Amino acid sequence: xxxxxxxxxxxxxxxxxxxxxxxxxxxxxxxxxxxxxxxxxxxxxxxxxxxxxxxxxxxxxxxxxxxxxxxxxxxxxxxxxxxxxxxxxxxxxxxxxxxxxxxxxxxxxx
Amino acid sequence: xxxxxxxxxxxxxxxxxxxxxxxxxxxxxxxxxxxxxxxxxxxxxxxxxxxxxxxxxxxxxxxxxxxxxxxxxxxxxxxxxxxxxxxxxxxxxxxxxxxxxxxxxxxxxx
Numbered sequence: 001x002x003x004x005x006x007x008x009x010x011x012x013x014x015x016x017x018x019x020x021x022x023x024x025x026x027x028x029x030x031x032x033x034x035x036x037x038x039x040x041x042x043x044x045x046x047x048x049x050x051x052x053x054x055x056x057x058x059x060x061x062x063x064x065x066x067x068x069x070x071x072x073x074x075x076x077x078x079x080x081x082x083x084x085x086x087x088x089x090x091x092x093x094x095x096x097x098x099x100x101x102x103x104x105x106x107x108x109x110x
Numbered sequence: 111x112x113x114x115x116x117x118x119x120x121x122x123x124x125x126x127x128x129x130x131x132x133x134x135x136x137x138x139x140x141x142x143x144x145x146x147x148x149x150x151x152x153x154x155x156x157x158x159x160x161x162x163x164x165x166x167x168x169x170x171x172x173x174x175x176x177x178x179x180x181x182x183x184x185x186x187x188x189x190x191x192x193x194x195x196x197x198x199x200x201x202x203x204x205x206x207x208x209x210x211x212x213x214x215x216x217x218x219x220x
Contacts, residue, residue: 101153
């Protein structure tokens with residue numbers, strides 16, 4: 001009963017480095033999302049995928065790219081990390097009522 | 111002005127107290143209203159989901175929506191130390207437009 005699995009759980013990057021955050025869900029949900037959570041800002045949508053093969057920008061997409069690899073997997077890539085991207089990143093999936101979130105990736109960019 | 115306002119707390123109550131958590135919003139287009147609970151260093155989990163004005167009860171939890179006043183509440187009866195967490199309201203318009211509150215941190219003291 002895994003739900004939404006995110007890897008890695010923690011990561012420290014140097015400015016300019018790249019990395020990919022992985023997300024997989026086993027609930028056969030069509031829609032998947034990437035959010036970032038910052039103190040005082042709440043959860044903000046980065047990108048979402050309504051179904052396999054489609055992706056759309058959310059509220060804060062700059063500096064990120066995504067890939068919906070198949071129905072289960074939705075990855076988030078930082079091509080050139082900046083200190084402003086220090087945050088906690090959550091992946092989520094949904095079928096109808098509400099989201100199921102993963103446990104998050106804590107990313108620090110120094 | 112933010113679309114959703116939520117007092118960040120912290121809110122400290124003794125065990126057994128009735129807790130009231132609230133969000134106000136400005137856009138009457140919101141159709142669905144949710145409450146999520148987030149434990150420290152975990153992802154949010156869906157607690158309550160409603161789409162109409164009035165009350166919805168689930169065990170010790172009651173969600174209340176007042177669309178005319180643009181005000182939603184979550185009541186927790188007989189609060190327990192295990193209820194200590196951050197509570198996020200989420201308002202939805204359309205299919206993918208979720209707006210999250212910044213969360214209220216609750217501490218239930220044994």
